[in-house]
Amino acid sequence: MPANVRNVHSIAQIHYHRLKSSQGLTSHTFDFLNQFLPFAGPNSVSSDSVNSNERRQIAVGLTKIVKSEKNYVLKGFSREFRPCFLVNIMKLLGTRETAFAFFKVAFRDDSDRIVESCCVAAQILAAEDLQFLAQDMVSFVIGIIGASRSRNLVEFMWKYHSFYESDFSVLNTLMRSFLNAEMGSEALEIVSKMREVGVSPTSSASRILLKLLLRVGDYGSVWKFFKDIVRKGPFPTTHTFNMMILGFCRKGLLGIGESLLHVMRKFRCEPDVFTYNIVINANCMRGETSNALEWIHFMIWSGCEPNVVTFNVVINALSKEGEMVKARRFFDGILDLGIFPNTITYNIMIDGYVKAGDLVEAGKLYEDMRYKGISPDGMTFNILIGVLIDGYFRMGDHKGARSLWKEMHRGGIFPDAVAFAVFINGLARVGLMDAYDMLLEAARERFVPSYLSYDSLIRWFYNYGKLNRKLMFGREMRQKGFSSGYLCDQYHHSSFHNRRMNLDIL
Template sequence: MDVLKLAIAEGKLQSGVDLLKSIPTRGSSPISDLLVRALWECGKVEEALETFYYLKEIGVRPRIEICNGLLSAFLRSKKLGHAWRLYAEMFRMKIPSNTATFNIMINVLCKEGKLRKAEGFLQIMESSGVRPTVVTYNTIIQGHCDRGRVDIGLELLKSMRERGISPDSYTYGILISGLCKRGKLAEASAMFSDMEEQGAKPTAVTFNALIDGFCNKGDLETAFTYRKKMKDRAIKPTVSTYNMLLHALLMEKRNKEADELLEEMQKKDELSPDAITYNILINGKCRAGDIDKALQLFEEMTQKGLPASKVTYTSIIYGLSKSKRVEDGYSLFKEATRRGLSPDTVMFNAMIDGLCSGGKGEKAFLLLEEMERMKVLPDEVTFNSLMRGLCLQGKVEEARELLAEMRRRGIEPDHVSYNTLISGYSRRGAVKEALKLRDEMLSLGFNPTVLTYNALIQGISASGDGDLAEQLLREMAADGVGPNDGTYIALLEGLAAPSSVD
């Protein structure tokens, strides 16, 4: 076997047909089986199929194990059409399918998205006298859960139990993961308890699904409870376990706990932070305003040979912009493109927002043109940033013209678009225009937010119309919009501002 694989690897054996022609072969031949296996194990599935057809031509009937191995090779290499052609040849050659054959072909159907046919194959399997196994059901359950149809997966679990087939750890893991992705965390926890009661041992993958589900919900207490259960059962956490918990802690600004968790991770010899870990940490430091630490992590990541992605650059560009280091962010943006990273909409938005906040609107509009050249579609966030930049420069009319430009491009303005313009007009003292925009916003079905009211109150207070300001406060209460600190600051700033005539 090793000699055959070496010959294939060195290019001395391109096809098994010539070799077999030199060997008198009839019936079943060990050399023919070894040859077909060596070809598919070297990734030459087409050559393996060619050899299979030659064997059929000279009357050799390959063993079912060889047929199944070749079917599996087609499945792994995503040559699903080849798998069906081989399966049809097996049928014509009267090579009876066994459990493994049916399981492979059911997997092929699931990969093709033909899940109803996969379930129908169960009946064909049983009518052929072959009993489905837990692997059979796991394959179909996985297919449904991958497509978000966990309810059908649960029905199949019930069906397999009725047939006397006990679910294993993999069955439970698939369903728990599917439930967590759908946000059905109570059901996932109940299934985990059932899993342990039935004696099926959870794996790190099972725990990671639960930890991820509860982290996404913001329930870190339960997430850490499952991490403790991992330890209690001597199941080692993976890099993914730490990444999910680190991300959740940093999103809640629990930076000290995140640092402690990272330190714990680094003490484990078998675990090393990966590119995802660094992206999480860099993003967390940028959100916390610690841009110097983020840049230090970026340098450390590069030194370790971990590839910086668009996500990495976007986080740092955002952090630099918030730290009023817009030019540094722009340089980093250009560096990313030089390194062959094509900026996406999110990355462009981070840079455009930074430039607009830093009073560099002209550069921001040049980036919009660059987006067009690179065929990267802007979205409402892109235009909202550009509007805010123009409003900060007092160019409110130009900002308002962007509403029409958005619609021309098929982008619908959102409540942020209107709040930005309302704020721009209010700061300039153009209260009537601000109120007109508020009415337009209402006519489109957008409910005013506390930011809408704050902007209006500031402008109205500055104009000296205290009665209208009080009316807006009452309107806020009627709409169920509670005032915040910004509301009272807007009121005081408006009163302190020089009065203006609209």
């Protein structure tokens, strides 16, 4: 434990015994953070809202407060949950994350008095240009007390907000807090309140609200709010339309998304490459590749240049449909438009050729990728390893397999579990101990093989007659929570196992 955390623990222990003697505590569990907090009342809520990393950050922050000789703030807050003490502590903790973590620990009582104190604290923070921290607090409280009690919270914050902040400031805090808590209806009510007092939500808040309404499928509210911002602001931007088009396309309402793209210009918004890519991808996802190609032609005709993502989407769709000739034509033709394939483009093409059984072309593309200086990633190798490395081993080209593996390792890329099992199986086929050493090396590098790797080795140990080694692997698999179907099958079919081995050992 770090020295600064131990210091907090020692101070907390002293404070704990003092409080225990004065308050008559009977709990046998000790949490050092509790000594800096007011005692929870009858409306106590769960304090398990922070993770271990957040608790460590709080401990370090409290240490700094104690060292700065400002622990009187901590003492005051431990006696009574007061907004001024809470705000001072949160500011002294330094970062927004640590301050919010401390608040989550401190909010252990959802009585009306404590909720109102939290509201006052949030308003003080907003007045001191700490709006995001204020929104974090109010969002958390709303999530605890629920929608029905949140109405009282809104009334309280609005009633006293003039002492701390402007109309827009408090309503923006409330709107974003409801959005963070994913309460779309309540956020719309705050928008109505904004209109009443002559202020408008921000563009970003409007987009978040539209996105939330689309996700929950409240299309009536989507169109109502969209008409509202068109008339009263903030006027929709290309970003707003992109978000709406994406939302409708994800819901399967491609026709609405395409219609929105066509009407964007009426609202002085020009579709950009992201707009077109959303629609093109949606068509490809539906298997309507021909429509996607028409959209690309319309995109170019409209003066919007496609990017590599545009072609990656179409090439991927064609590859999945088995149209590798058309996919290759696109792949070779994008250079004419001044667009260079990236790692994802090559991955798509290599995967398409592998699935089509054309390993020669897959290998050529991989070599072309390396020649052009495009770095392969984990996806590239995981596509290739399962096929090329297995092919190398089957052809007896052990050097080729190891060369590909070493290249991946030099790039700091680890395979997925299936690809690793293929490599282990290939090694075991030509050298059992090489495979065993590779498994140990993977464990040292904190790569966790799947049961497939263990199962493969156990098969080869059995085939080579290494029964003791097989037993060892059986135990290791049990310890790691794996089980080997092959091992159990061989137990039932081997007379040696029937005489000498106990299945419980395995």
